[in-house]
Amino acid sequence: MEDITQYYNRLLGHANKIENNKDNAKDLVQDTYLRAYKLDNFENRSEIYTWLISLMENICGDKIRKKKYSPEVFDLNEYQNQRLISDSDLPLKSERKPSLSEIDNFD
Numbered sequence: 001m002e003d004i005t006q007y008y009n010r011l012l013g014h015a016n017k018i019e020n021n022k023d024n025a026k027d028l029v030q031d032t033y034l035r036a037y038k039l040d041n042f043e044n045r046s047e048i049y050t051w052l053i054s055l056m057e058n059i060c061g062d063k064i065r066k067k068k069y070s071p072e073v074f075d076l077n078e079y080q081n082q083r084l085i086s087d088s089d090l091p092l093k094s095e096r097k098p099s100l101s102e103i104d105n106f107d
Helices: 004-019 022-039 048-069 076-081 100-104
Strands: none
Touching: 004 022, 004 048, 022 048
């Protein structure tokens, strides 16, 4: 296999357009290189750079699918910090309306 590290800057430019974050873009290029070395199945039907871009876009698609189908992790601390009703928002006992059972037992 040809030395594909020569395409780093071009791949990084493409990754920056996809990720809009330099660190994530660098990670994407690294993931692309890893997949290229693992597959090692370049068949000279296209330019190597084109093949690497295809790998990069497939990696992005894989991440989107994985994120779409993976369950979200529930963060209790975040939930507690963003509760819709705080204790101070609850009505005082004297302000609340009586329940049906309280009305029935009013005799």
